[in-house]
Amino acid sequence: MAYTHVQTFNPEILYAFDPLNEAGNCSKTHSHNFLEISILLEGEADYLVDGSRQDLRTGTVMLFNPGVKHAERQKEGTFSHQLHIGLTNVSLNGLPRNHFPNKRALLDLGCYADAFMEKAWRVTKEFNEQRSEYQLMGKGLILEMLGLLLRSLEDGSDNTLPPALSQTAVRQQHLVNHAVYYLENHHSEEITLEQLAQQLFVSPAHLS
Amino acid sequence: MAYTHVQTFNPEILYAFDPLNEAGNCSKTHSHNFLEISILLEGEADYLVDGSRQDLRTGTVMLFNPGVKHAERQKEGTFSHQLHIGLTNVSLNGLPRNHFPNKRALLDLGCYADAFMEKAWRVTKEFNEQRSEYQLMGKGLILEMLGLLLRSLEDGSDNTLPPALSQTAVRQQHLVNHAVYYLENHHSEEITLEQLAQQLFVSPAHLS
Numbered sequence: 001m002a003y004t005h006v007q008t009f010n011p012e013i014l015y016a017f018d019p020l021n022e023a024g025n026c027s028k029t030h031s032h033n034f035l036e037i038s039i040l041l042e043g044e045a046d047y048l049v050d051g052s053r054q055d056l057r058t059g060t061v062m063l064f065n066p067g068v069k070h071a072e073r074q075k076e077g078t079f080s081h082q083l084h085i086g087l088t089n090v091s092l093n094g095l096p097r098n099h100f101p102n103k104r105a106l107l108d109l110g111c112y113a114d115a116f117m118e119k120a121w122r123v124t125k126e127f128n129e130q131r132s133e134y135q136l137m138g139k140g141l142i143l144e145m146l147g148l149l150l151r152s153l154e155d156g157s158d159n160t161l162p163p164a165l166s167q168t169a170v171r172q173q174h175l176v177n178h179a180v181y182y183l184e185n186h187h188s189e190e191i192t193l194e195q196l197a198q199q200l201f202v203s204p205a206h207l208s
Numbered sequence: 209m210a211y212t213h214v215q216t217f218n219p220e221i222l223y224a225f226d227p228l229n230e231a232g233n234c235s236k237t238h239s240h241n242f243l244e245i246s247i248l249l250e251g252e253a254d255y256l257v258d259g260s261r262q263d264l265r266t267g268t269v270m271l272f273n274p275g276v277k278h279a280e281r282q283k284e285g286t287f288s289h290q291l292h293i294g295l296t297n298v299s300l301n302g303l304p305r306n307h308f309p310n311k312r313a314l315l316d317l318g319c320y321a322d323a324f325m326e327k328a329w330r331v332t333k334e335f336n337e338q339r340s341e342y343q344l345m346g347k348g349l350i351l352e353m354l355g356l357l358l359r360s361l362e363d364g365s366d367n368t369l370p371p372a373l374s375q376t377a378v379r380q381q382h383l384v385n386h387a388v389y390y391l392e393n394h395h396s397e398e399i400t401l402e403q404l405a406q407q408l409f410v411s412p413a414h415l416s
Contacts, residue, residue, distance in 0.1 A: 002340060002341055002343065002344070003341065004341060004343070004344045006221070006343035006344055006346075006347055007218075007220050009344065009347075010215075010218045012215050013214070131359070132210060132358065132359055132362050133210055133211065133212060133355040133358045133359055133362075135210065135212070135214035136210070136212045136214055136217065136351055136352075136354065136355040136358070137351075137352055137355040137356075138214075139214055139217075139348075139351055140347075140348045140349065140350070140351030140352035140353075140354075140355060141348065141352065142348070143344055143345075143347055143348030143351065144344075144345055144348035144349065145348075146344065146348075147341040147344040147345040147348060148345075150340065150341045150344070151339070151340055151341055154340050154341075
């Protein structure tokens with residue numbers, strides 16, 4: 001089963017920025033209430049990730065689920081060029097909102113690493129150049145990057161959590177996704193809660 | 209101004225298939241009530257497009273807005289490999305639902321042609337191989353293709369229509385897009401029409 005339901009999977013990109021970090025740069029230990037992907041485009045960085053300090057090199061990819069603590073610092077004589085992407089409105093089958101199925105933040109993309117980095121560089125270029133429709137191009141590229149991340153996590157990875165939601169929560173998730181989908185596809189009509197409920201085979205009280 | 213509002217722009221892919229056409233293949237004149245993109249990946253084809261019969265070559269891209277008539281036939285001694293993509297739930301600023309701003313179906317992608325064809329081939333590969341998350345990968349690629357189409361239409365093209373909607377209709381379009389967006393981002397809460405109306409600064413009667 002795919003993690004995504006393609007029609008209703010519509011993440012919001014909160015930011016995509018690519019700082020150049022010089023020696024002395026550092027961030028305190030923090031976490032987010034959304035999803036963050038951090039990519040070392042160039043250079044090296046010292047990260048607190050998965051509970052320990054690690055020296056990370058070019059090509060490292062980290063995916064921080066909500067609440068996962070991390071920090072970084074730039075050691076003397078080093079620099080790094082990183083891309084950080086913040087995402088919300090991420091709904092994967094069987095997982096809590098804005099969660100990916102990885103246990104550890106440090107990812108091993110295996111055979112998908114080169115394609116992933118190529119897209120990361122193109123996102124960087126789009127967001128820096130800001131040509132017309134750059135946000136749409138960025139969204140397309142980021143959806144592909146998420147697809148590659150999910151593929152790498154599905155390919156017999158030991159870094160994949162089993163579905164975390166109860167059956168009831170999964171049913172609720174599907175109900176909400178389909179309500180949004182129905183609304184998206186009936187823009188031009190007048191819709192009542194009764195009609196929406198009828199489409200979803202629930203009582204209107206369920207939706208109000 | 210961009211044609212797309214990136215958070216709420218969420219097209220649905222109705223199909224993406226790539227027939228191999230041999231001599232004798234033909235389709236009657238027809239149109240769709242959605243958006244169709246047709247791409248000559250390989251070979252040549254005889255199309256009725258923009259009101260006349262035309263011999264089209266590898267690399268030709270056509271974008272049929274709803275209601276735009278077209279037909280094709282495969283002449284003796286020729287073949288073609290085409291990719292057809294059907295899309296609905298397409299909302300561009302100032303344009304009727306499922307409409308792109310092109311006057312003629314035959315497009316000239318100029319400097320975006322190579323990048324567009326590369327993505328068309330990758331969509332073809334994804335939908336034929338059907339590996340995990342291929343629909344998500346396809347969606348990402350198709351969003352990029354739409355971005356390239358819009359860029360080519362914005363770059364001083366003589367094939368671009370001015371916005372067709374009235375100011376009232378544009379306001380209505382924004383209202384609906386924002387309602388969908390609000391619903392998407394408040395899944396887990398109980399939402400009443402009153403709260404939604406409050407967010408959008410309209411009366412609940414507007415939404416029911």
